[in-house]
Amino acid sequence: MSNQRYDFVVLGAGTSGCYLAERLSRDNNVSVLLVDAGKDSKNPVFSMPAGFTQTLFSDKYNWRFNSVPEAQLGNRSIYCPRGKVVGGSSMINGMIHSIGQIEDYVDWQKTGFSLATPHNILERFGKLFRVDDSITKAEPHPLESAFLSACEDAKLSIKDRLHESQSVSSGGTYHHTIHQGKRAGVLPLLPLLRKRKNVNVMTKTHIDKLHFSGSRVTRISAIQNRKKSLDIAVDGELVLCLGAIGTPSVLQRSGIGPKETLEILGIETNIDLPTGKNLQDHLLIKKTYKLSGMNTYNSDAAGPSLAKTLWDYSVNKKGPIAAGASSAGAYLSVGGEERPDTQLFFSYGSGTNSDSAFIVDPFDAVTIGTYQLRPESRGSVSISSDNPLANPKIHYNYLSCENDWKASLGGLSYQETFMESDAFSAFEPRAAIVDVESDEYIRQFAETAHHPVGTCSVGENGVVNGDLMVKGLSNLRIADASIIPNLISGNTQAICAVIGDMLGEDILSRSGNV
Incomplete structure (x- = not known):
């Protein structure tokens, strides 16, 4: 087991995870471990905006998932790229900046998402994405x-x-997360996180499952470099930021999910929750x-x-x-x-x-x-086995x-x-x-617009409460696209940044450290 102890462990260094880690680590008294299955690459193809035309299809930087055959799309299996690199899918996306409609966030509040007031969200968009700085017009x-x-x-x-x-x-x-001809968004955050002495970035570490004592997560089982077993201790809070595909997969392997799904795979149910349900995409x-x-x-x-x-x-x-x-x-x-x-x-x-x-x-x-x-259609994400290296079963149900x-x-x-x-x-x-x-x-x-959300939704019938704590647990939160209850009216990168930043500020404010 890793002997080092951290106040916060963040699993997933995509958009939400990086913005969350950056917000938490502004407090020098807080220690953060940021873990990702991808590699930490400085390849110039990522800073070059048009580089996404290559990385979007490269198995070197992309998990290259595929859906099950989709009945309404001629039984075609739909390609589902997800970033396999520190920075996540924000490193391989098309960079269009969009904030959705205010009505989206009014609807979110009705689910009990207490952090997500329309005013809070719209104000945060303005702070995180400044015109002619972090976003630039085409x-x-x-x-x-x-x-x-x-x-x-x-x-x-x-x-x-x-x-x-x-x-x-x-x-x-359109405006894009491009600044002075280079990809912006998460990319400029990465050198900042690497320099902070209170942040440790652990790469090439694939999460297997979580272990519990009562209502707390105490340990994480992981695999480094696809072969070496590793345990990570959890002393403080754990936040899952693995996205709408990765987060429900880890939870299901940990026994948090629909009982009928877990029983088929021989996994003991710790908490019966609709993990992996409610998948939405454009x-x-x-x-x-x-x-x-x-x-x-x-x-x-x-x-x-x-x-x-x-x-x-x-x-x-x-x-x-x-x-x-x-x-x-x-x-x-x-x-x-x-x-x-x-x-x-x-x-x-x-x-x-x-x-x-x-x-x-x-x-x-x-x-x-x-x-x-x-869209009204709802799909699902479920693990295909208890093997953490096996691809999940993605059913968009378009x-x-x-x-x-x-x-x-x-x-x-x-x-x-x-x-x-x-x-x-x-x-x-x-x-x-x-x-x-x-x-x-x-x-x-027809194809995916690469905006999967909703598989660990906030709300009464969802997986997390309004403070993004997983129901039935006291130190496990989720901050990524999976908690989005209803797909927003636009591209999803910016709202994922807002979710990470918003939760980070809320956690620090509860401890009086903002």
Whole structure:
């Protein structure tokens, strides 16, 4: 067993875990152990924004999970990338900054999530993500004016700060967690955590299970480098930040989960809780449109233009390599309500996903995509065995509710109408895939937007109480996307940072150390 003792042990060095560890360790009298199964990599591909097109498919930095066959998607198994590196999935994501809608957090409060007042959350977004510092607006592109004109044709309000305007139908250019041409978000926190004498970062350490004495966790069983057994003592508080896939998996191996699930695997039930239930995700439907008379990022990534693209990034930290996943977008209502129910993405390039990388298309094109913001379908995460190195069973259960089908079809129809706008007519947009009916197109091509949440939800029927303490225990909390009761109306990286920071401040305030 590790002989060193800590006030706080944080399992998972993703977005929430890093922000939590940073907040706790501001108090020099507090000691923090931050544990992650990934490696601590300084590979420059992570700081390069466009590097996500490679890391999103690399088994070196990515767990590369897959779902079970999804019935409503032609029984396809959906690829589920999760970051296998210190920094977690924030190191391989598309960096779009989004804060959701205030109505999301009003609904959260109704579940008993006492920390998450709308005022507290929105104020914290502003503190953690400052415009032109930790978040930056996407660079202008020759197609930007056409996109904004198409938004105006669609009666959308044009907003300079689109991430602040999501409760009304609006369009504009996205901000990203990019600063001076480099990935921001969690990445700048990592050197800070490494320098703090009261923080120890333990890498390549895969969590097996937790051990209890009464209502307290006293010990953690882990595996280092996939072969060496290690025990970690828990003297103070333990916080799980392993995400919507990892956190329920560890809890289930520890006997905290649905009794019927655990009994099948021969695991003794310590606490019967709906761990792994309530999985929610955004289902992304996107289309590629070929263009004439306009160079897109596709041209910039090939032929004679590639040298200029590389030079522009190496010297100026600008150009396509400095761009996030989607430069422009909109929040809109396809269901007729005033509150937007769909998010739209517009990228100045296109490509296809291979087994190992994103392959840029050999023609000039753009990508447009939509997803329903608040799906009703619920899935689950469960362990496949008591082996901590075995992949979990992920069942998204997409489109299992009729309203989700209607919303997804509405979003796809909106894409087609949007691209028919006079604003794009000069470029003669043509869909790359034709002659496929809309419902069949969704079955064949819909994919995850990488926003899994909800599997250890806060609330009366959930896994954690309003202070994020696991029910039935006194020193185990959860602070990650798994506690989110209802999926927010937007991308999830920023709210995960808020959850970590918010819990850290609350813990210190209870001890009088803020």
